[in-house]
Amino acid sequence: MKSDGSPIALPAPHFDLRQTLESGQVFHWHADGDGWKGVIGSELVRVEQLGETLLVSPKHEKLVHTTFGLDHPMAEILATFPRDPDMDAATAFCRGLRIMRQEPWECVATFITSAMKQVPHIRQISLTLRQLYGEPVENQFAYPIPENLARAGETELRKAKLGFRAKNLAGAARMVADGKIDLHGIRFLPTDEARVELCRLPGVGEKVANCVLLFAYERLEAFPVDVWIERVLRELYFKRKRNVTSRRLREFAASYFGPCAGYAQQYLFHHARKTWKTRAK
DNA sequence: TTCCAGGCTGCCT
């Protein structure tokens, strides 16, 4: 580390750094010795967990506290979960996993590029975009601002291996850069209206919008349904039924998992991905 | 080689 002062110990009870970073919310953090490094905004941050504390540079204390949701009242959140054996198992397995607070543009852009991709690919795309279009931060790069991706355009982005996602990312970047959508203002909208706004962006449908609502706008009730969580819901809650529509699954999720459904979803998702050995990459 | 992956979109019925 540079001379930012020696790390301080930030209290982090009921928190698990590794599980939080490996639960498919963010795709650019990497292990650094016994800790992790990643860029938050325009800061390169190193975090290391030591028991129920986090070692961080003093100047990153507040940033880390906010980004990792250390203010979340976990006991209260867990108390809202439905009680059934599968939910209980996921909750025990994921103890300490927090929903993070990401910067909206980075979050929406990353999930636009995640369509039909496996995690290593999403990480690769994030890294390539940062290296080509992001501002340097020490020896790493910030996520590119919308203006840079809009200027690059679809053709250039295709060279960064984005495939059909290039058009969507370039289009979304253009809308944000031109002020056609106000990602900051969305913060103040009710969740349903915020979702409609986000879906105006190319490449953003209900799933990506819900990811952004959950991971960037603190809407803990937002419940992203991807192919994985569909498998989980069918396997755990509709085992013997066939012909259950996606719509029916979403209706079930909305009523069953309660006001922190997004948290519950993340736990079911992470538990399944880490324990269902088949197919997971 | 062939197949498909953490989704969206447009076009069908």
Next chain:
DNA sequence: AGGCAGCCTGGA
């Protein structure tokens, strides 16, 4: 409203 193919690319 619900179903379905196509979209790029890389890895199994």
